[in-house]
Amino acid sequence: MSGVSIEDVAFEARKALEEVYSTLGPGFDVEPYKKAFAQELTRRDIPYERDKLIPVLYKGATVGGYTLDFVLRDRLFVRLAAEGGHPGLLKMQVASAIKAAKLKLGVLLDMNAQTFKMHQVVNPDFVLGGGGGADISIPDEEEPESLPRQRRKPGESDAVKKLFSD
Numbered sequence: 001m002s003g004v005s006i007e008d009v010a011f012e013a014r015k016a017l018e019e020v021y022s023t024l025g026p027g028f029d030v031e032p033y034k035k036a037f038a039q040e041l042t043r044r045d046i047p048y049e050r051d052k053l054i055p056v057l058y059k060g061a062t063v064g065g066y067t068l069d070f071v072l073r074d075r076l077f078v079r080l081a082a083e084g085g086h087p088g089l090l091k092m093q094v095a096s097a098i099k100a101a102k103l104k105l106g107v108l109l110d111m112n113a114q115t116f117k118m119h120q121v122v123n124p125d126f127v128l129g130g131g132g133g134a135d136i137s138i139p140d141e142e143e144p145e146s147l148p149r150q151r152r153k154p155g156e157s158d159a160v161k162k163l164f165s166d
Contacts, residue, residue: 006105009076014118016040017078017109026112030082033111034069037080041072048072054101066097077106084112087119094121 020036041048049071056064070078094106104126108119
């Protein structure tokens, strides 16, 4: 599993999420999307953990826990929502979760949005060198790419090229 880059894991997640979104469309509560995403990951032979509990630490003491929706290949946090609103708070939750879990990257998808928009959140500890070196860098506060429902190859879109270029 260690031979798979974080970019490849993010691309795998994106393709599986696109399939779920295009098949089910918006309108359901979050649980059917989570079950469908789990089925899609299994169908694609993508290793994952669902509902992984991580500790929340404050000055070295555990003060609570947080449940990660999905962790793909022990490297990527995927947060699914079905709120149809502004993703600001959800993106902050992803940012906090990936820091607590010591993961480099998290993605968020609100399944009740009118268009498919997968938001990527990078752990600043890795980007700034505090987490063992970064192999990715993502520009600050760029608008997420809105994709039509079509198949794309890795690196095909300008946004993907920007996200994963050195």
